Amino acid sequence: MSEISMNTASAAEGTMAQPQLREVPAVRMEAVYKHYGDFTALNEVDLKVAKGEKIVVCGPSGSGKSTLIRCINHIEKHDEGLIYVNGIELDHQRKNIDAVRRDTGMVFQSFNLFPHMTVLENCVLAPMTVSSMSRAEAKDLAMHFLTKVRIPDQAEKFPGQLSGGQQQRVAIARALCMRPKIMLFDEPTSALDPEMVKEVLETMKKLAEEGMTMLCVTHEMGFAREVADRIVFMNEGKAVEQAAPEEFFKNPKSERARTFLDQIIH
């Protein structure tokens, strides 16, 4: 817990500015399977994400994109295979799950802010109860990140009083308050009105520029082209293609990726 406390704040801005390729990858998945009854959501997925790397996961609906990133913080339990997050094995043991969740932040499609708490309370809850921060410390931290996502003036409002884009930026700030080393985005802009997509993507870009390790499930191909180091294309539970964005967009190898791109890029 102590290693993710205050000192990583400066680290986020300073040393992590460039992607660092150390031996321990941020995420390592080996032959991961996930089944829902007869349906195979993940089918022998291998994935390695280096520290500081930005990955965009795309693919048709039902291809396992969300399941993939939800397995990384054990919101979904994988059935077979190995998952390591920052060297910690996700072996379904409480202790390891907690450790992994402390290293990862997640942003959901439907925001999932706590509707009965103000924006500020949403942000300080985890720092105060998990990291045992004082209210004052936690509040400073929360205001720091709310300023970063450009809504410090909304701190005393309830989520329902904010626009979708604002709510999603609060959700990002809330996740950042736990000083995660990896951020997982599960279709963060899919539930937003079109005019609010940009403000959320801008926030994510800023985070990417600061060197955060990111995995994003998104259909925003402009964002993918601009920010991603690598694109993972999923189909029927398999990670069919992994390539740099230019390469993926210019000549996708699989037929499925080609038709997918034809359909989403108008």
Add this chain to the structure above:
Amino acid sequence: MSHFSPTAAVNYFFNYFLMKGVLVTIGLTVAAVVGGLILGMGIALMRMSSNPVLSGFSRLYVWFFRGTPLLIQLVVIYSGLPQLGIKFSVITCALVGLILNEAAYLAEIVRSGFMAVSAGQREAAWALSLSPWVTFHRVTLPQAFRLMIPPLGNSINSLLKATSLASVISVEELMRRSDMLMQEHFQILEVYAAATAYYLILTSVWDAVQRRLEKHFGRSSAAKSRRVAARAPVAQANVEARA
């Protein structure tokens, strides 16, 4: 006595003997709500547990107490159990019966409240690595409670009236004392008019309290986003009649 005497009705309303019965009715209701909520919460948690023995027991409990009349439950506890050598005071019998019965209804209300809190709320709590306790009492419980208030209010309203069944096992609450006055003076309409007025006052006061509670706990949700509201179906009311 071929007419209705309003004066007599008013006199019965201010009758000290009857007023004490009102206090007993209030006491029975409050005790049954508190006891029923505690027990009902336990039954609901058992029902939601993944342990098949616990959830099976909870299901059986709710099935039994919601499936039989409160009147029979009270009579069995009061007159039946002594046959097995188990004997309580009248008031204890009434409380045990009311609490056991109310818990079955409240358990279902508590459960539906928790089930109506979207899965995303729990997932967000996990993702933030909140402990199970913090997730329960800071995230799910407050949201579930807000959804529970309307059906809870209904249940407490019908419980208040159901306490009149305790008169059958000779608990001297409002109904029983009305009967006693009626048998003494034979002013049937006048006595029951007073009792009816008391029941109406009690249920109206409770209605007002419930509205305040809804307003208080709904203050943040008035502005709840459309999305979240659409995701949380209103907890189902359990307004089945008892007895």
